Amino acid sequence: MPSKQDQYFSKTLEKGLSILNLFGREHPSRSLTEISTLTGINKTSTYRMVNTLIQLGYLRKSLNDKSLRLGPKAFSLGHECFHGFDVYQGIKPIIDKTFFEHHISIDSALIDGYKLISLYRREMPNLVSFHLPLIMDELYARAMGKIVLANLDSAALDSYFSTLEPIRMTPRTLVDIQDIKADIKATKTRGYSINNMEYIAGVISIGAPMMNLTTKSVVGAVSLDFPSKDYPLESIEQQYIGVLLTLAGEASDLITNAGIRS
Amino acid sequence: MPSKQDQYFSKTLEKGLSILNLFGREHPSRSLTEISTLTGINKTSTYRMVNTLIQLGYLRKSLNDKSLRLGPKAFSLGHECFHGFDVYQGIKPIIDKTFFEHHISIDSALIDGYKLISLYRREMPNLVSFHLPLIMDELYARAMGKIVLANLDSAALDSYFSTLEPIRMTPRTLVDIQDIKADIKATKTRGYSINNMEYIAGVISIGAPMMNLTTKSVVGAVSLDFPSKDYPLESIEQQYIGVLLTLAGEASDLITNAGIRS
DNA sequence: CATTTTGTTACTATAATAGTAACACTAATT
């Protein structure tokens, strides 16, 4: 948790970046007041920040209505930030290798607070095609989320549950807090997580943690995803746990070398 | 040209973003003093900005040496900025359509100052594979650059030439300023630009402008790229000018609707 | 071990931002 009140923290920069973060695939356009209310920044300050971003080319303003959109500079910054992220470059070959060896769908993600940031993903054509968001909230309903929760310390876990309001996404989603807690406990002793069609109907996943081996802390997770009609859970557990744990081990080595920590 | 001295411009935000812009594929790691000298920001202020970016997760610091790298937050911001850019989403189908109809390599870019920002690209396997940078400086040596220059007003063109120091990239690259000026003039009357192996040996390109039809200004360009061994320049000019101009027209419509202007 | 370089902290004058409030302008409603 950052101590944001020291002298060596720029609130202005934080505000500016929080504005840029409001734009994305599902929000290509926003208005000034919308930005002001969403960020909690007063309207004049919002205007200053937005105006700055426009002048620098990160945002642009429609002429008719004055709605704001991403500008060319945001596009190029985005490209560089995406492809310049060394962990992304490092995990690609690891996941690709496993993908071509075993022909299974694989996903990976990093923790950011109590969210998962999707890192790199390969999907088999047999899987129900689902367009996953880049940042995912539902830790309790996904294999990657469960294994992350199982590796948090009890204080962090309490803090997570204190604000949690589970949403039922499939008939099998766990929505009772006690059920979720029990599942997390089981996951911890098991060493890997199971998502039995709780997030998307027809998809079974197993997950393992990406650990920083130096600090002994979770920083993300990998998962293998299977179509339930072709793969019963029992056979997955018999055949693929080794693959999963090997992959997670390789990913953990990468993470540890890169010095990622949460 | 932005008037950056008004009250409604945040210098702090500008500095913070300029730091983030120093990172990318070819510069995954940088030191504090490096950042300070490159941006011209005083060391303490750099420290404040960098510290902020670290606390927010946009940068991370190596434990041993204290070198800085992009963090997970920069990765997710990058992804959203890239895929949330509506012009990118809009130009994809246009270029894909032409690509599948004519089986030729196609490139597109937007202007940013006197640089080109690569937008979307499709490449045929017959083309010499070249890894283009996302931001390109050599306007004088590329088809997309030439057509952009040909559409600038004389003041802007003078300003461009006043700082230009051409680099010879192939035996055919124009390095004499007078030669370049003559070529720009010829391009202007021709209506499309020709790059005859001046940027990469063995690659001939033709370029046309993406115009904002409302403001009558250039905002970018598209180009068709051919391997010179299979396509002599004469046959390209006979067969593909129509394709090029149609594509440029469609791209211009998109740009105009989006309200992109330079 | 001495020397240079790089990162971090202390301190304060100055400049930049926050926030209130008023204003212009458009869109919606009557």
Place this chain on the structure above:
DNA sequence: AATTAGTGTTACTATTATAGTAACAAAATG
């Protein structure tokens, strides 16, 4: 057409955040 509500933009200062100097610590270098 007139009224209202809403959004974006500007004016104006108190406040506070930042810039920059300088000193210091900690590595890196020789």
